[in-house]
Amino acid sequence: MFRRFAKMVGRILWSPFWLIYTIRGSMTGASATLLLIAIISLNIVWGYPWLGMFSACVTMFVVGFLLNRLFRPQVDVDYVLPLYVHVGNEFTPTIHLTHRGSLATFDLHVAAEQKRRRFRKVVATNSPITIECSGPPIAMISGGERADTSMTMKSHVRGIHRLPKFQVVSSFPFNLFRWISRIHPKVKIAVAPRPISEDDRNGSRLTTDQLDRWTNRWLAGESFEYAGNRDYVMGMAVRRWDYRSWARLGRPIVREFQTPTLHVANIIVDAALDPSVSRSDADASFELMLRSVATAIENWQKQSINSRIYVTSESIDSFLANNDTGKCDPSLSFVQLAGATNVGGKVSDGRIVEAVEAIRGSRTLVFTTRQLDSVAIQQTGDIHVMRIDLKDHELADSETEGESDDSDRLQEALSTEVSA
Secondary structure (H helix, E strand, O other): OHHHHHHHHHHHHHHHHHHHHHHHHHEOHHHHHHHHHHHHHHOOOOOHHHHHHHHHHHHHHHHHHHHHHHOOOOEEEEEEOOOEEEOOOEEOOEEEEEEOOOOOEEEEEEEEOEEEEOOEEEEOOOOOEEEEEOOOOEEEEOOOOEEEEEOEEEEOOOEEEEOOOEEEEEOOOOOOEOEEEEEOOOOEEEEEOOOOOOOOOHHHHHHHHHHHHHHHHHHHOOOOEEEEEEEOOOOOOOOEEOHHHHHHHOOOEEEEEEOOOOEEEEEEEOOOOOOOOOHHHHHHHHHHHHHHHHHHHHHHHHOOEEEEEEEOOOOHHHHHHOOOHHHOOHHHHHHHHHOOOOOOHHHHHHHHHHHHHHOOOOOEEEEEOOOOOOHHHOOOOOEEEEEOOHHHHHHHHHHHHHHHHHHHHHHHHHHHHHHO
C-alpha cells in the first residue's frame, strides 16, 4: 500500500517536468515563435492590442499541441524489398504505412531517425545500411487506411543486415508541433559482395581474366550431342553424312549435332581463412574472393551458364539436397555470398571433400584463399582450384603503376626531343 502511494506521489511530482520535456521536444520554429511573441507581449504595458496578441498566441500554442496529440500517427509498417543488393549500391524499398487509429492523421513524412546528443540532433552514419534520401510527404491517412512511401537507402557492408531505424513525423497543424513515431525494423536484407568491374584496380581484374580463360576452355572443349537425322537441303552446312540411312532410303541424309543447351558449373567457396597471414590480410583476401565469385556468377549469367554454389560455412546437406540443376537461381547464390562467414580449416576441408565427391564428374570451380592439400580436390579436367591471394593482386597493381610511370617518363622524353 505504501509503495503504491509513493509511486502515485512520484508521478504527480514528476508530471510537470514530463509535460515541459514533452512540449520542448515537440516544438518547432513556428511554436517557438508563438511562445516568444507571448513572452514579449507580457513585458509591455497592458493594453487591448497586446492582450489580444497574448491570448491568440497562447490559444494557438495550446490548441496546436492538443490537436497534434489527438491526430498523431499510429502506424503499422510493412516493406517490399529486393532479394539482395550489392555493396555500395542504392536501393529504394517500398514502405506501407497502415494507420490503426480511429481518427485520421495529417502532414506525415518519413525520415532517418534522429537522436539528441548534447542538445544536438544527429543521424547515425556508421550503420551497415544508411538512409540517403527521405520519402515524399503524405498529406493524410484515414483511420484504418494504408499509404505507400519510399526511401533511398545505401548498403556499405556485406552481410545480412536489418534495415536502418527511421521515424514517421506528423507536423499537424500548421507545423506548430511534431509527433515522432520511431520505427525499428526487424526485416533483414542480404547485402552481397560487389562484382569486380572495370573501375577496380588492375590487380583485382586478374581474377576476371582467369575466370574468362577457364570458361573459354570449358566451352571450347564442350562435346556435341547427337540431335537426329534429317534430309539434306541444298546449301546446308553438312557436318556428317549418314551413309547407311542414305543407302536404305535412297536420298541423302545427314546427322545433326548440337551443343548442350544447359551449361551448369558448380562453385565451392572455401570459408576458411589463410592462417599464414595476418587477420586483416586474411579478411581482405576473403572479401576479394567473394567478389570474384560474384563476378563469376554475373559473367556466367550473361553467357547462359547456370551456377550452383556451396559455401563451406553452410551445412553440406542443404547443398546435396538441391540437385535440380535446371532451377539454379543467381539471386539465391548472391544471398549465400552475403551470409558467408568464416569456419575452421578442418571443418572446411571435410565439407569440401564431401561436396567434391558428391558432384564429381561435373564442372567445378573451387575458390579459396589458402593452400589446399587434400588429395580429394586435386585439379583435374573437371575440378579447378582458384586461389585468391591479396599479395599477388597488390603486386600486379605495383607492376601496373610502374609500367604507367615508365610510359609517362618515355612520353616526357619524346616531347623534350621534339621540342628541341
